[in-house]
Amino acid sequence: QVQLVESGGGLVQAGGSLRLSCAASGRTFSNYAMGWFRQAPGKEREFVGAISWSGGSTYYADSVKGRFTISRDNAKNTMYLQMNSLKPEDTAVYYCAAAPSLYLTNPADFGSWGQGTQVTVSS
Secondary structure: OEEEEEEOOEEEEOOOOEEEEEEEEEOOHHHOEEEEEEEOOOOOOEEEEEEOOOOOOEEEOOOOOOOEEEEEEOOOOEEEEEEOOOOHHHOEEEEEEEEOOOOOOOHHHOOEEOOOEEEEEEO
16 A cells, blocks of 8 residues: 655635645555545544546545645655635645545545644634
């Protein structure tokens, strides 16, 4: 499996921006579609978006569409989540994960997970 480490979380005011990174090691990063999830206290883990192995295709949850952008750099074994126009309801621990194919949204379909990075959006 691929090992994943998220970074870039922090505290930001509503309307602000953050960029999260997900660094991969181990198995070949470019073999995997990759996804972002988030989990707020007391809530289930929620799909945010995903990107194909090449980076040519992406798709997003309706709650973040138009505000968040996923990209990846296979040469650097890193995926990114650019978050703009942040809202207090975006507050959560954000996780990256690897999947065998695109268009998967169930956490159970993702085989490798990072430890998460906290994003807090103040109002």
